[in-house]
Structure formats: structure tokens, C-alpha cells
Amino acid sequence: MVIKDKNVTVTSTVTQMNESLESENFYLLCKMRISSDDLFTVIQSSFDNDATPWFGLVVCLWGTIFLEMWKRVNAKLVYEWDVENFENDEPARPEFYGTNDPVTDEIEPYYPGTLRRTKMLLSFLVGILMVCCVLASLIAVVIYKTWARLKITTSNSIESFLLTTVVASLLNVVSIITLGKVYHIIAIKMTDWENHRTQTNYNDALILKLFAFHFANSYSSLFYIAFLRKNNQKFFQLLGLTDFEDNCGVLNNCMSELGVQVVILMIFKLFPKLLKDVFIPWLRKTKNRICSRIKITLSSKNAMQLTVDDFIIKESKKPDLGDFTLEEYTEKIIQYGYQMLFSISFPLAPLLFFITILCDIRVDAKRLLWICKRPIAFMAQDIGQWLTILDLINGVAVVTNACVIAFNTDFARERPFHEQLIILIVIEHIVFVVKFLLSTIIPDVPQHILLAIRKEKYQVATKMKGYPTSLHQFR
Template sequence: MFVKIHMPWDMLCTYAEVLHIKVPIQPNDLSSRPSPWNFLSCITKKFYPDEELISKETEFFTAPFEKDRLEYFYIKDQDMFFTPSMRSRMAFYILSRAPYEIRGKTKKFGITKLLDGGVYKAAYPLHDCRFNVPSKEEGCPNERYLLYQEWAHPKSFYKMQPLDLIRKYYGEKIGIYFAWLGFYTIMLTLAAVVGLGCFIYGYKTQETSTWSKEVCDPDIGGQIVMCPQCDKDCKYWRLNSTCEASKKLCIFDNFGTLVFAVFMSIWVTLFLEFWKRYQAELEYEWDTVEFLEQEEPSRPEYEAKFSNPEKVPYTECGRCMRVSIGIGTVLFWILLILASIVAITVYRLAAFFAFSTRLRNEELEGLEPLKEYVTPQMATSVTASLISFVVIMILNILYERVAIWITDFELPRTKTDYENSLTLKMFLFQFVNYYSSCFYIAFAKGKAVGFPGQPVYLLGKYRNEECDPGGCLIELTTQLSIIMGGKAIWNNIQENVLFRYCKSMPSNSGLPRWEQDYQLQPISKLGLFYEYLEMVIQFGFVTLFVASFPLAPVLALVNNLFEIRVDAWKITTQFRRMVPEKAQHIGAWQPILQGVAILAVATNAMIIAFTSDMIPRLVYYWSFSVYPYGDSDNHTMAGYINSSLSIFNISDFPEQSRPLSSSYNMATCRYRDFRYPPGHYRQYEYNVRYWHVIAAKMAFIIVVEHVVYFTKFILSYVIPDVPYTVKEQIKREKYLTQVILHETNLKLVTKLLLDTEDTQVCLSAFFDHHLFLLTTKY
């Protein structure tokens, strides 16, 4: 049985006033400034929806609806005055608060509770027609069909989004998400072009890089014997065995990466500042400027909990207890993530030992073709990254239910409070879950390993793993590419499964509209929360670690181009129509994005300083390298590899870490560090070069952070959050509201006074009093 709900005109007017819905009062009479790019309209119009199908919305000045003043609003057709999203929002507001059982002083109400109890199976607004066939009913707007043709259809992938129609059909909350996603994707285009250029530069120079050439040179790298990187079973190895890995490292670890990291720090500031301006324009156009300043209604769950007037909501002590339980649960799960990171680290140490004893065993048969391309570090990094990705996805599934349960237990009053609380919990968990392994590789791995004669052990048993002679940057790049790529593939698999399921549904063209919609997928209670979360996590990968992976913006751009159309296709064709909601901005995600942007400056500066090999190279180039003829004005990178490796006497190996066998006839081996050689009176202590490098790294971080932060501050100050034209339109709208609506009181009073017996005296007294009020005010 289907029950269809209809709201008559009188009820629409009543609840439009209750919900402070803003409606047109007159067309916008402020002339818009012509765009300087109008001469390109013949080209750009092909990238916009067909104007014959989706016409441009007329701009109006609006004011909060008042039922007693209908004559002052711009009403041409009562059936079209309130948009479909407005009518659906008012209907759901009534249904979510309608009582259905009253026993004494207790009252049960709300369609949500009936749905949870199974009394009703579903409650949803109807689509206006089929998505692929326009309705033949007279007066049907066919907006769903237009959205599919000009937005969700694959053939329209290159077109801009019809945001006004999206907002009109689905509401402001859906519209602001797609507006943000589209703006983010457009801004990614610039970052992707620069990142791709940086990658091409590194790819072209990998063969000519002095550093990689010395590693691969049989007379240089082939003559350098490196110390074992694990105890006993690990063997000595020649440096040129990492030739291919060194070339790949040069693709990402070059001076172009430094420029790109600084560029991305500026880009993220421009992205956030221009988004604020664009968001301000949408706030005005969609009448959400003062939405949060009005009293937001309580959630039905909150009202149901405290519906008894004699029952006082929980005290501050009770609220503190609920929040404390929630914080404690979140911290417990974060500690669980850290424990999994420790477990993966232990696996890395054990795996590195296993790969070292096999891949560098020259007598092992069957692996000879792999030795040139696969190093123990690379094999360990790839397998550990895959395991880390699996652990991440499992913990995400488990924590999702826990976070929702905690937020429900806290019982926030409004839906905005509920979403903000859940957003903070989920992001904190996802931040640690997705980024902790990257932070470990970038800032922990290879930083506390000691030297061959005195290695550092984890848990007193496992010897800390070291980086390749070129650093851990290539491992960080591998980790990022696997997590970003794996996450995108996993999401596409989910989308594909949904697609196959929906395609297998039987044809329902002969069913009524309400039965066709019932067969569609139900909307999650959290709406677009997971879509936002996915994009914000991606934003973190693009900004936090971009110094190690300049292709991250390219991957994000390609993913988002599909994401927009897949989301549009799902919401238009496969899901029931969402209950429209108002939204002024993207909510708690805005300060999260700003926090990630600030953190990105520090992380990228530290990656360049501590993870890559760029600062040691610069120190060598400017301080320790000259041509053999002694010309101090000419510098070269020749000899850098030899100077960056310290010498260790193999007779100084302690018994617990001494290699069991050696295939090389030598007395010393080399390792990555800046220490005095054996025989020096301060042997194996840090040398002067080490302190030069440390000082250069700290100076680099301080200078880069201050310069970038200062630039961000200047850009934030120069670029206003609200455009000047929008400010003028807001002022004009407020003035019209006062003139058209509030001056009505003066007319009513004047009419009342004119109907009295002593008209002249009353008018004189009224105008004298009115003049007195003006004098007092000014």
C-alpha cells in the first residue's frame, strides 16, 4: 500500500513561514558586469548545458516568506512559486514531527521512528518522470530527464554542471557538494599540469643525473661494497645493484620537485580563498546567507528523547560524561591503528631480512632476472604497502559503525551538530588510518639506525630498517601510489557492483511513478557524508605528501572526472529522490581543509629536508665540491656518491651482527651516513659534514615555512572572501525587504488613524511622534 502526501497551498504558506524560507520579491535590477571573456563565448558555450533545454534561472531579490503579506511577493503561478525541493522539505518537516501515539504525558512521533520500527517500509519524495524518457503529462517539468541528459549521461562528461537545476531539484545541500567537487576538480587541472611537467622533467633527466650515473657506473658504484643491512644472514652487496631504483628515484627526487612543492603550497591557498568567494556567490544566489543565523530546528531524535516537558535535558555533567565516553572510544581506536602500524613495521623488518637473504644471494636460482630491478627495500615496501591498504580498509568498515553509535549516544540537538560531531570523529580516525604509514616512512624510517658496528634494535630484537643510499623517498612514493590507486580501484569496484545490480533489475516502465521509485536504491541516512570524506582524504594525499609524488594531482584529477559523473549518474538514475536540505556551506569540512592546507606546508618542507636527498646534495654542491684544478667558483656534483657514504672496518662488527660469510675480499664496507672513518681519533662519530647538513635542513624548513606562510597570509588578505558585487546585491536586497515588507506597518497605522473621528489631531500626534523617534535615533 502506498500513501501519497500532498501539501495544499495554505499549508505550504504556513510552513514556509515557520522554516523562514526565502522567496522572490522582485527581479534583480542590478546590472551584472560583462565578463572580459565574452569574446570566447562561441567556444565556451559548447562546454555548458544546452540553453534550449536548461534555460538560465532569473535572478530575484528575496525575503523570508510571510503569509499575511502575499501581495508583496513575486507570485505568478502558485503551483510553481515554491520549488519542488522547498515543498519536499516542508512535507518531511511535518512528517518527522507528526505524533502517532500519545499515552499520558509521553508522546511518540515522527516518520523516522515508524520506519525504524518497520511500520512503514520507506518514505521518499517522488521523481517527476523517468530519467531516460520525458513525461508526457501536461505541465510536468521533466527536470530529472534534463539532469540525466545534460549532467549524468556519459556523453556530457565534458560539460559544466547545471548547478541551479541541481539545487532546484535536490536542494542546496546536494547542490553545494557538486559545486565544491566541480570547483576542486577545475583547480586540480592547474596542479595536474604543473605536476605532470615536473614528472616529465624528472623522467627526462634520470639518465643524465650525476647521482644515478655514479650509482650505475661499474667503475664507481660497481666498486663500492655496501655493509649488510641486517644481522648475520645478510650479505655484502655492491651499490650498482640499486641502479634501476636510483634512476626511478631521480624521477621524483629532483629540483623540479622542490619548485612543485612550493607551488602546491601556494595553490592550496588560492584554492581555499577562491572557493570562499565562489561559495559566497552561491550563498547569495541560493538564499542561504542567513540560514545558520536563524534558529535551526532540533532533530526529531532529540525531540523524541526530551518530548516530556517535565523531563529536563541532561545536565552539563551528563553531557560531559557522554562526550568523554565518545573521546575515549575514538582514542582507543586510534591506538588500535597505531598498534597495527607497529605490527606492520615488525613485518617490514622481518620481510626485509627474508628478501635480503634471497634477492642478494647470487647463488639463488630463478631470481636472476629480478635482481636488476627489485631490491630488498622495494620488495619490502610493496608488500608492506599492500598489507597496510588491506588493514586500512578493514579498520574503516569496523570504525564506521562505532563512530555512528558514539554520535547517536551523544545525542546532538540539531542535524548540523550531529554531522559536525560525526565528521570530526571520522576524519580523525581516517587521518591516522590513511596517513600514519606515510608519516612513518617519511619521518621515522631510517632516522635511528645507528651504524654497522652499533645498530639500533626495535623491541630489543628487530634491527631497524634502513633506507636506500638515496633515501626513503621512493618508498614513500610507492606507498602513496598503492594507497591512492587501491582506494580508487576499490571505490570503482563498489560502483561497478552497484551498476551491475541495478542493470539486472527488471524493466519497470509500466509501473506507476511511486512504484518505480520504490524499486530504486534507498538513500543512506548520512547522505553525501562518505562522498565528502573520500574527497577530503584525497585532498590530504594531494597536498600533504605531494613533494614525494608529483603525479598525485594527475591521479586525483582523473579520478574526480569520473567521480562527478558517477555520482551524478547514481543520484539521478539509481537512487530514490533525496529529501532536500538547506546548507550554507560545506560545513565542518571547511576548517578541516584549512587545517590540512596549513599542515601541508610543514610536511612538504620536512619531506624535502629529511626524506629526500636534496639538501645533502645542495650542501655538497655549494660547500664541498670544486673542480680538480682548484677553481672554487666552479662546482660540480661529481664525486657526491663517494662522499655521502661513510667507511666501516669489517673487523669492528660485533659478534651478534657479524655476517656469516662474505664473497668479497675487502677490509672495509660503506654505509649511508656522515661519520669519521676508522683510525680517526673520533672514529664513527658524526663529522663536520653531518652538522652542515643538519643546519642546512633546519634553515631550509624555517625559511620555506616562513616564506610560504607569509605568502599565504598576503593572499588571504588581498583576496576578499565575499566579492564586491555580492556585497552590493545583499545591501540592495535588505533595503528592498525593509521598503516592501516593513513599511507596510506604516500604511496600516495610517489607514487606522484615518478611520478615527479626530483625524487631524491623530495625524499630527502620529507624525510628531514619528519625527521624535527619528531625532532620537539619529
Template sequence: MVYDLLIRTLYDPGRKDRVGIERLLTNGTYSAAFPLHDGDYWLHKSLRRTREDDQGQTIFIKENNRQLLYDTWAKTTRFYKYQPLPLIRKYFGTKIGLYFAWLGYYTKVLTPAAIVGLLCVVYGAITLSTDPASNDLCNKDSAGGIIMCPNCDKICQFWQLIDSCRYAKLTHVFDNFATVIFAAFMSVWATLFLEGWKRYHAEVAWEWDLMDYEVEEETIRPEFQIRVRSKRVNPVTQEEEPYLPVRQKIMRFVMSGVSVLFFLLLVVAFVFGVVVYRVIVVYVMHASEDDFTQKNAPILTSVTAALLNLIVILLLSWVYTGLAWQLTDWECPRTQTEWENSYTFKVFLFQFINYYSSLFYIAFFKGKFSGVPGAVDEDREQGKYRVFGYRLESCDPAGCMVELVIQLAIIMVGKQFFSGFVEIGMPMCMNAFRNWRHHLPGTKKQKMERRRKTEKAKRSVDETDQSVPRWERDYALNAVPEQFLFDEYLEMVIQFGFVTLFVAAFPLAPLFALLNNIMEIRLDAYKFVVASRRPMPARAKNIGVWTSILDGVSKMAVLTNACVIAFTSDFVPKMLYMITEGNGSLANYVNDSLSYYNASKLEVDMDDPLQNSTVCRFRDYRKPPCSLKAFVPALADVADCDDHYGFSLQWWHVFAAKLAFVLVFEHLVFLIKGFVAYIIPDLPTHIFIKLQREQYLARQARRDYEFRPKSAHDGDDNGALAAVNVKEKYAAFRNEAAAAFQPGAFDTGDETRLRDVGGIKAGVRQRSSTRMSNDSFHSVISPSDSHIELSGSDAMSETKF
């Protein structure tokens, strides 16, 4: 309330547009404005539980809300405990409370996905020894002895298929029949997550009085008031206010859009640069005299390219985030909501392409343009393209799935480690640096006296004993960015994309996300409670536009997983082979998936022991050359041959089967998703009944008021009695509604302190508690939920500065 008055108060009576503390902050009149923390987050060990007063009596030391949050929530050692959501909401406001409620729920529902994904990998590892395709490839007396064409032109050597044994084994661990089921499961899981969040949010919104919350008319942003010179009379308020003409708006949007498009193309250019890096590094490693480097050139190239791509992603993300902020400011939105929507669209669009473009390249484009081996003049006719004279890299005979797993794992895990350092490591370093350089007014003698008193005050409970005022100590903490929750939501949404979009390639993604989020909750809590100034409490009805973004990502995940299974993995070709040629078995599948090439046309390394080979094989479905029919007995009866290596009839069969699989998979999964979303109501039954009951009592109270005795209009005792009856009915409804929630019993001493410490007393609208989940890192609604008041020094006001 106080801050709302501050942002609407006129500070210059002579100028009606000079309004609000935010404009004073913008023009530098004030350096900061923030609410104060309740006190220090720590309590000296000698004073933690009890102490003796002046009369020698042992008294209980009351912890303030900040200390309670630190002891029971912000410590990383408390990762297994429930989140005290009511206290979080009370101390930081409903906007931050909703973020932690959503993050806790998201972390909770990741548990079954992580378990099923781990089981898929375990299944792949268990069935590895019985997989016919990988066993055939790893057998030198069988398919493993097949001579393969060089991976690059001129300097590369022939090699045997058994050299891909490790890739084939690793591919089967992540790409097996269980993966298809898991991909469909994750698509339905995403729907269950979103529908479950709607229901859980309804419970939280009911408990926190957010059901009927509507945003009031927003104030004009200070930047808009300062920069916009043209004015017009507001047709609603009939007052003159700044106005940006439509023509200028369009011009600003167009220029901003061009800038955004340029940076999106820049991301694509960097992805192409990484592709060129891959091509060149493969050539360099194959030209190396080191046997280890030559044999492991593909895996080394994939790892180094993924690390390079991660560095580029993080740098571009940092650059573009600042640019998006400047572009949004340049667009000059009128209200803060308009500013946030524009900024969110820019950043999410960029980050989506930034993080996922390299994954899309490996999954759907790598190997599709390398064509057939050899350095011949008809490269383009054979579907082969070159970059600076180098042939584009192709997939291993075991497929591109291993490279996709490596790329996804490095980017996802690397981003998580980097984000953890940015959120905790940098604030701690900045706090230490700021405290070292922080200049407090006063002489050197006064500063020394302050330090002496501060050390002494650490053993004191009374805040007034501190020599440095609370506002100065809070000012030394990290400032809370204007969009402090935006980065938190964006990080989790990008992670949600990793978990859903390419989960068919990396079933362990939910497990890594779960482990990260368990610590993320505590690290974010530490950042808000310890390392940062207290954010301005704010109300919010829900998590905003992020719900729609999550829904869009979950729908897109169905198509991407279908395409990964169809076009990146070997699931469809294997199934087609088993049905048409293998009689239910994958025996000889590896040989069937390789095409023939006339090796006499190849320019190879003269030191290659296999340089006299006349026939080599490569991964594709191509027609065999007619020139080899006389040399290869297996081709003697082949009628359909082509010296230009055109696509075989089998290629078209496989391609048609892949398209059919994509259509069937996505239609079936979308049907299941739609059915699940339809049968699960957004409101839990007990919340729906409470809302209906509240509306009924409101109508009844209105009728009682309208038809009360006429004397009630004159203010006599009957009128007062009628008003009292209405209040009693509404209070009775509240008690009736609260009775539906079972009281949540805290199991540990730390959680009991959340009820008992600080003289907690419930306000007029106290509701019973309910345990919202059964997981240790989720949340619990405690007894004194809404409108809690604290007595004495523990009283907290969301408008305290």
C-alpha cells in the first residue's frame, strides 16, 4: 500500500507528469528504494534457543521471519523438507510465492518421468548383450568385417565396420524399443503436468485469495512519461497524459523486429560456423599420425563442437538479453505489462533458437547432404554439398543418435552448472566485493568504532543494538533486478524444452532436471533470503504468459519426438526390416542398411593398408553401381543398378514408413493428450463446490440486505442486527470451507517453529492448513495462512522501507 502511494504521488505540484518514486529512481534523484529485511538472517549460536534476562530468567529467543526462512528453507541441507509457502508468500509476496509453488510442483512431477527415463536406459543396458544389430556389427566374422568407405575425401582411409562397435552399443542404450514408449509417455506427461498445475494453482489461489484478483489500471511507466513529448486527453479520465502516435509505434516495432531478425540469423550463422568447425576438425584429426586421434575423431569432434557451441550459446544469450532490454525500452511501451510481454517474446524466441538450433541440426539435417563417398565431378547430382572444398560430415553407421545425446547432455548439464554459478557464486562474490569497497559516511575513527560495535552487536538480539542501520546493511546486498523472476522462469522453461523436445534421444534428461531443481529451489531461496535485498512484494493471479509458453512447447514436443524416432533413430527401418524381410528378426539388418560403392574411383591415403579395395560400403539406401555386378556375387542378380547411385526402391519404402509413423504417432498422442486434458477439470471438485457455495451465500446475503425491515434503513437496532447476521453467515461459510482442509501436521522441530515462534496469531480469515504434496522438496500450506499477523518485533509489513 505504501509503495502504491509512492508510485502515484505527485512530487512536483507544478508538473502533473512528475509522479512517483519510480521516476525519481529513473532520473537519479534516489539511488534505490526497497523494503527492509526483518533483521539478520543468522542468530548467534549462544542466542539461538534461549538466554538469560537481567533477572537470570531463561527466556525463549524469538526468530524473525528472515531467520525462519533461512533455517527451514534457504539452507541447501534442507533440500528434503517441505517449502513453507505461506511464510514465503507472507515475506516476499504472492508473486514470488507462486513462482516457488510452481517450481516445487514441477520438481515433484519430474520424479515419475525421471524414474521411467532411468528404467529405459537400464532396459537398454540389460538388453545390450541380446541386441542382434549391435552384436552383428561388433562381430568381425559377420558385419563387423565389412570394409567401409573413407569418412572424408583424399586423406581418410578405409576402415572396418567393427570400429563403430562402441557407438552401436551406446546407441542401443539410449535408442531402443522402450524409447518409443517413453517418448509417448513424456508427451502425455507434459499434459498431465500442465493440467495438474492448473488444479494445484486453483488450490493455492483459493488459499491465498487470488481467485477474484484482478489487476487494477496500471500506472504509466516513468520512461514513457519522460521520453514521450506528445500529449492527449485520456477519454476515460479526461486528463492530459503522454501519448505515442500510432505511426511512431509502428516505426519502432519495425526497427525492433529487424534487429531481432538480424540476431536470429546471427544464431543460425554461428550454428553454421560450428558445422564448418566439425568438417575441418574431422579432416585434421584423420590427417593426424596418432592412432587414437584417428580412431576417435568422430567422438572427439562431437565433444569439442558441443563445448564450443555451449560457449557460443552462453555468450550470445548474455549479449542478446541486454540488447532485448534496450530494444524494448526503445519501443517505449506505455505500461509495465506491455513492456514485459514485448521483452518476454523477444528473449524467449531468441533463446529457443539459440539453445535448440544445434540440436535440430544434428537430429534432422546432419548426414542428409553428405551424399555418397568420393571426390567426383557429379557431386551435386549425387546429393553431395561442400563447404570450402570439404565434404560435409555424415553420420556414423550406427546413426547420429550418439552425437545428439552428447550435444544435448553437454548443453543441458553445462547450462545448469553455469546458471548455478551465476545465481549463487556471482552474488556471493559481488557481496564480498561490495562490502570491501562499500563506503559509509564518517571519519576513519567513526568507521573503526562502527566495526567494533558491529562485532559486539552480533551477540545481541535487539536490532537497535546494531551500530549500522538496517537500511545500510541491506543496501550493501545485491540489488534485485527489475525482471528478477523472468530469468528464473526462462531458465526452467528452457529446461522443460530439453526434457520434452528431445527426450527420445536422451531419456536421462528428466533425471538431470530433477536433481538440478532440487538444489535450484534452495539456491534461489538462499539468493532471495541472504544474498539480495528484499524484493518489493507484489500480487499476481498466476504465472502469466509462461503457462501458454509451456503448453506450446509441450505440443511441439510431440512432433519433434516423432521426427527424432522416425528420422534420427533406426526404429522405423528396423521395424520395417523385421516385418518385410527379417521374419521378425534383425539378423543381417546391418548389411541390408549399407549401400555399395565402387572404391576404384576413390582417392585415398597411399599408406592405407586397404587401398587396393575395389568395393566399400556406406550408410544409405542407394542403388548399387552396375560396374560392380561382375565383381560382387551378391549383386549379380540385381536388376536395378545405377552408376550415379540414385535412391533405391527400399529408400522410398523406408521414407514412406517414416512419414506414416510420424502421422500415426502424433495423431495418436495428440488424441490422448486432448482426451486427458478434457477429462481433467481445471478446478478440483472441493474448490468448485466452495466457489459455488460462496456465490450462493453472497446472493443470499444480498437478498437479506435488500429485503430487511424498513427500519434498518434508518440505522436502528434491526438494521444493525441484519448486518451482523450477514457477517455471521459469511463467517460461518468461511469456517465451513476451512473444515474441508485437513490440518497439516508438521513433523520436525524446525517446521513446528513456523507455527509457534514469534507470537503468531491468525487474523479474521484464518484457514486450516493442508498438505499440498507428498514430496520432500515441494510445499506445505501451514496453519496460519492468509492475513497472518506477528506481534512485537516480528511484525512484518509489505510496505516497510
């Protein structure tokens, strides 16, 4: 009986061990299955770690240093090209129209400021309407993504990822590009209608319109994923979609999907430019080369000698660049915003931005020298409102990165809300203080430029009767 009891005991022990091993294997299998199904978890664990807050700090401070160095280069070019007072003496645009000046009664056209401000208000309302179209397109993309996650059932995580997140992101890119092209035409028409006096005022008004729209058009989906996607069930209920809920997985962590969205926007938004500036000119050049070879073959002469007139005709047939400066600045500033506002979710975004800039330099150089007609150079005192926009993006980037760190990263996600709020306030204030110190320490005008300006003033004063000749008077 004792042996039998021992056998029973051994048998039961072995059974318990097998059951334990089976349950452990089942747990590991489930864990592996969950990990394979949730592709975002792998991406998130690669980019969301303890170094994420420090990376956000470096990005924000780099933006300040970049802007201050830009100001120094601008001051140097202003001095070398002697355009310090260009905007004060800038002539009127050829397109400017109006009545005679009511004060001097001269022929010089005068346009009432009240009428222009009224037109600018109407332009602002048109911009608001276009922003509403952007929000409508964003809601449509969100509804598709949520519907796809609910209706598409597949065991392949990669296939599910492509049909939901990637397709939704591509639809968002198409919407951004289409609405951007439409509003670009509208903004030019509205700015022409406002009848600005100088080219600088015209450019500044057009730049503000375009960037205000592009800010909403390009970044709305990223703001939604980062800050609004966690608790949006009430939003779907208001739309009558009670069964819909767009969340970020079991842990409700949106960092990884935010990074995917940033990558897709940065890469695929460059495709229209690549198509227009690289592939279409290459196809056109290849076609012209083939046609010229056919002509040479059919000709009785062995070689065709081109004259100066032939070269002039060839150059005249090249396409125009259009508003090259405006388009390039708009594109670069939008890309700059991607890597400043949300690169914390994808740390390789600055490197990707740098690579695209290097490639774009060579493409634009070829466009300027070989593909298109040479553009006409215009004088300017600075880059206009783009400098203000860069400063604005740097300020918004501090708030955006601080919010992402406090509410979306592993650094603070599991903390209570009041602790997250404290982290947000502390990070934001520390970064703003350091940015202020950097902007104060780094002078906007280099020292050698200041000395050169003082020297010029001194030399002018010594040649004029009655002016002091001490160099200390011109600091």
C-alpha cells in the first residue's frame, strides 16, 4: 500500500508538473502571439525609453541655437549687401493700384487701409473654411481606420498593420497634398485681391496665409494621435457611431503610432516634388535626346552645328520655376516642423530630414542651372515672416515635447495625473529658461559686423563738418 501510495504520489506530481509546464508554455505562447500581433509594441520599445526626455530637451535647445545662428548669418548678409534700410525705401509693386494720395494729391497711387483690412478679414474667413475641410478629411480618415480595425479580421499582424495604419496614413497624405495645392491657388488669388503696396508686404501676407493653413493641414493628424486619441469614445457617440472607439492598443500607448505617422508624412509628402522635379524632367530630357538623335540620323549631314540662336531657342523652351523661393521655404519649414514638434516619437526624424535636405540641394541646383529657366533675382532685407514662423515653431515645440513626455512616454505614463501635470510644468519652464539664456548669450549680430558698422559711421562722420570724430560716439 505504501508503494502504491508512492506511485500515486509520483504520478500526481508528474501530472502537476506537466500541467504547470503546459500552462507556462501557453502563457509564453500567448505572450509571443500578443507581441507579434501588436507591431507597435516593438517599435515603441525601440524609441520610447529613459533617454526620450533628454532627446526632447536636445531637440528644443538645438532649435534655439539654429535660429540664433541664422540671425547672425542674416546680419552678416544684410551688411555685405547693404540692404539694412531696403524695406523703408522699397518701391511699390507694379500690380499695386489705387487712387491718388489724398494728402499730397500726387499721382502716386493710394489705397485705403480700411478696405485692405476688410479684404484680409474675408481672406481669413476663407482660410477658416479650408481648415474646416482639413478637419473633415481628418475625421474621415479616423473613421476609416477605426472601421478597418473592427471589420478587417486577419491573423497576419503585418497585413492588419498595412490595411489599417499604413493605408490610413497614406490617405491622410493624399488629403494633405490635395488640400495644400487647392489652398495655395486660393491664397495667391486672395493676396492679389488685397492689393498690397510693396513686394515685402505681399510676401508676408501670403506666407502667413500659407503657413497658417499648412500648420493645420500637416500637423492636425499628429496632434490628434498624440493628445486626442486616448479618450475619443464620446466623439464617436456624437457622430452616431456608438460601436466605434479609436484607441492605441491595450496599454493605450500612442507613441509608436505617432512615430509611424511622422515617418510616413515626412517620406511620402516628398513624392510629388520628386515626381515633378526629377522623374518628369528626366523623361522629357530622354524624349528630346531620342528625337534629336532621330533628326541627326535622318539628316544628310554627319553632324549638326548649333548656332547661338539655337541655344537661345532651346533656353526659351525651358519651363519656368514659378515662385521658387516661396515653394521651397514652405516645404522646408513644414519638414522642420515635423522634426521639431514630434521627432521625440521617432528619434531618426532629424537624420531623415538632414538626408532629404542634402538630396534636395542637388535636385534644386540642377533645376536652377539645367532644367528650368534662370530665375530673376530680387532684393530683400531678410527672409520675412519665415523668421517669425521659425521662432513660433520652436516655442510650440517646447510645449508639444513636454506634453508628449508627460502623458505618452514610459517616463511618466503610469503616474497619476497631478504628477504628470507637475512634470509637464517643470520640463516646460526649464526648457524655456534655458532657451532664453541661450538667445541672450548668443548675440544676433556678430562682433566683427558691429565693429565694421561703427567704423563706417566714424569714417562718414569725419568727412562731415561739425560731427564728433571720436569712435566711442558710435557704439
